[in-house]
Amino acid sequence: MCGAPAFPDREGVIEVKQLTKRYGRARAVDDLSFTVQPGHVTGFLGPNGAGKSTTMRLILGLDTPTSGEALVNGRRYATLGRPLHEVGALLDANALHPTRSAYNHLLWMARSNGIDPVRVAEVLEQVGLAGVARKKAGGFSLGMKQRLGIAAALLGDPGVLLFDEPVNGLDPDGVRWIRDLMRSLAAEGRTVLLSSHLMSEMALTADRIVIVGRGRLIVETSVKDLTERYDSLESAYLALTAGSVEYGAAR
Amino acid sequence: MNVLAAEWLKIRSIRSNHLILAISLGAILLAVAVAMSAIAMYDSAPASMRAGARIAELEEVVLIVPQLAMGIMGVLAITSEYATGLIRTSFALVPGRRPVLAAKSVVVGGLGLVVGPVVVFATYAVSWWMLESRYPVAGFADRLPTLVTSSLTVAVYALLGLGLGAVLRSAAGAIAILVGLVYVIPMIVGNLPEPWSERLGSVMLGALPREITGEDLTSSVYGALLSPFAAAVALVLYAAVPLGSGLLLIRGRDV
Ligand SMILES: Nc1ncnc2c1ncn2[C@@H]1O[C@H](COP(=O)(O)OP(=O)(O)O)[C@@H](O)[C@H]1O
Ligand SMILES: [Mg+2]
Numbered sequence: 283m284c285g286a287p288a289f290p291d292r293e294g295v296i297e298v299k300q301l302t303k304r305y306g307r308a309r310a311v312d313d314l315s316f317t318v319q320p321g322h323v324t325g326f327l328g329p330n331g332a333g334k335s336t337t338m339r340l341i342l343g344l345d346t347p348t349s350g351e352a353l354v355n356g357r358r359y360a361t362l363g364r365p366l367h368e369v370g371a372l373l374d375a376n377a378l379h380p381t382r383s384a385y386n387h388l389l390w391m392a393r394s395n396g397i398d399p400v401r402v403a404e405v406l407e408q409v410g411l412a413g414v415a416r417k418k419a420g421g422f423s424l425g426m427k428q429r430l431g432i433a434a435a436l437l438g439d440p441g442v443l444l445f446d447e448p449v450n451g452l453d454p455d456g457v458r459w460i461r462d463l464m465r466s467l468a469a470e471g472r473t474v475l476l477s478s479h480l481m482s483e484m485a486l487t488a489d490r491i492v493i494v495g496r497g498r499l500i501v502e503t504s505v506k507d508l509t510e511r512y513d514s515l516e517s518a519y520l521a522l523t524a525g526s527v528e529y530g531a532a533r
Numbered sequence: 534m535n536v537l538a539a540e541w542l543k544i545r546s547i548r549s550n551h552l553i554l555a556i557s558l559g560a561i562l563l564a565v566a567v568a569m570s571a572i573a574m575y576d577s578a579p580a581s582m583r584a585g586a587r588i589a590e591l592e593e594v595v596l597i598v599p600q601l602a603m604g605i606m607g608v609l610a611i612t613s614e615y616a617t618g619l620i621r622t623s624f625a626l627v628p629g630r631r632p633v634l635a636a637k638s639v640v641v642g643g644l645g646l647v648v649g650p651v652v653v654f655a656t657y658a659v660s661w662w663m664l665e666s667r668y669p670v671a672g673f674a675d676r677l678p679t680l681v682t683s684s685l686t687v688a689v690y691a692l693l694g695l696g697l698g699a700v701l702r703s704a705a706g707a708i709a710i711l712v713g714l715v716y717v718i719p720m721i722v723g724n725l726p727e728p729w730s731e732r733l734g735s736v737m738l739g740a741l742p743r744e745i746t747g748e749d750l751t752s753s754v755y756g757a758l759l760s761p762f763a764a765a766v767a768l769v770l771y772a773a774v775p776l777g778s779g780l781l782l783i784r785g786r787d788v
């Protein structure tokens with residue numbers, strides 16, 4: 283069904299091109315361009331309200347851009363036939379029906395993209411939820427929901443993965459687990475875009491960093507470059523986003 | 534086919550849908566209860582009054598239960614996804630979006646096509662077995678056309694609910710309109726001055742099954758101005774207009 287990729291040289295690449303999204307008068311994403319390459323964990327960093335989640339929704343075709351475009355594997359997401367085979371995403375771990383079991387939650391997703399149900403058991407095992415597969419997802423802790431969301435993203439064995447703040451709500455063990463998982467996914471040659479509003483998470487996980495503030499690109503570089511230019515990643519982040527943090531009422 | 538299998542699994546893996554089906558089929562028990570009280574009333578009435586005893590058709594009395602219940606199933610089939618955020622997952626998995634709503638229509642409409650006839654024909658059987666010796670109950674052959682068209686309204690309500698849910702994206706608004714269409718608007722229309730009461734009463738959903746079959750409507754609160762064909766078209770439109778609007782709107786909206 284998939285055959286040869288349409289754009290072999292852009293396989294696994296996420297291209298965000300002059301992307302703008304306005305809600306009313308507010309620009310959530312403002313002329314944003316960056317590229318994410320396979321084989322790395324790319325940290326997508328910015329203060330709350332910087333436009334990270336909006337950018338991810340735009341990449342996934344869930345929101346329509348005001349202008350510009352986002353491409354995955356050289357194509358607009360909306361043109362993908364069975365997208366789970368190419369792109370896996372975790373946007374919101376709470377996006378679950380509370381009375382549906384973890385197993386059925388993954389099984390309907392597998393069905394909709396023609397994925398072998400065997401994969402459901404495999405990914406549940408992989409994220410450590412095999413023991414609670416038949417339990418209602420509504421009763422899960424946030425950490426377990428994050429794991430379930432990650433399992434869903436992995437279901438189609440995709441080359442491109444997007445995770446929006448997956449570390450929220452995880453205990454230290456879970457944070458460690460995610461970090462190792464992200465790195466091993468990238469080491470397998472996959473593209474991993476991982477958003478966070480905390481630089482501390484990125485230091486040990488990401489190789490590349492895209493920092494945004496108020497919807498605009500602040501810097502697109504490597505972690506190595508940042509550590510060379512600043513005392514620490516934390517101070518690099520604070521210095522770079524100083525003008526972009528939204529202070530409560532003073533927006 | 535994949536999307537259809539996914540939507541079928543979604544519907545049957547939620548417990549509230551099992552409850553909704555149980556309530557819908559519970560209408561048959563309600564019919565038994567109504568029949569028992571009608572029997573008690575008949576038996577305690579003086580002999581002089583028994584000969585003229587009349588009772589409304591049980592199907593008409595209890596049909597509102599599966600209509601509303603399946604309508605609500607239709608509403609929730611889509612609004613619960615908006616409420617939980619699951620709609621983003623559904624649309625990310627099927628970027629065309631319309632197949633998702635189309636598959637939901639097949640599932641919810643298909644359940645309506647099973648539930649409606651089961652309730653209607655079982656209820657007719659109840660009235661035949663329990664009431665026929667005491668009350669006049671029209672014969673099966675006479676009733677059959679209207680039993681069929683009445684039973685179809687359950688699927689129409691399910692699709693109407695789904696369409697309203699797809700357009701409004703919130704359960705509260707969609708259920709309010711649904712209840713308005715079943716209960717409130719017919720009541721208002723019934724109290725309008727003529728000729729409006731009869732004109733509008735003829736296009737109420739409840740009037741359509743008997744307008745299609747041409748059965749006598751003089752005893753009902755509804756009008757009977759539509760031809761069978763026009764009534765059949767109106768019945769289809771009750772489902773098709775909201776669903777069609779949903780299909781049109783679902784594509785371009787941000788989620
Ligand atoms: N659907 C929406 N309608 C209106 N404003 C929105 C919507 N989504 C996001 N925004 C606004 O866009 C900005 C960026 O939000 P978001 O992408 O969620 O940022 P982040 O994920 O980086 O915290 C915020 O100011 C937010 O309030
Ligand atoms: Mg966010």
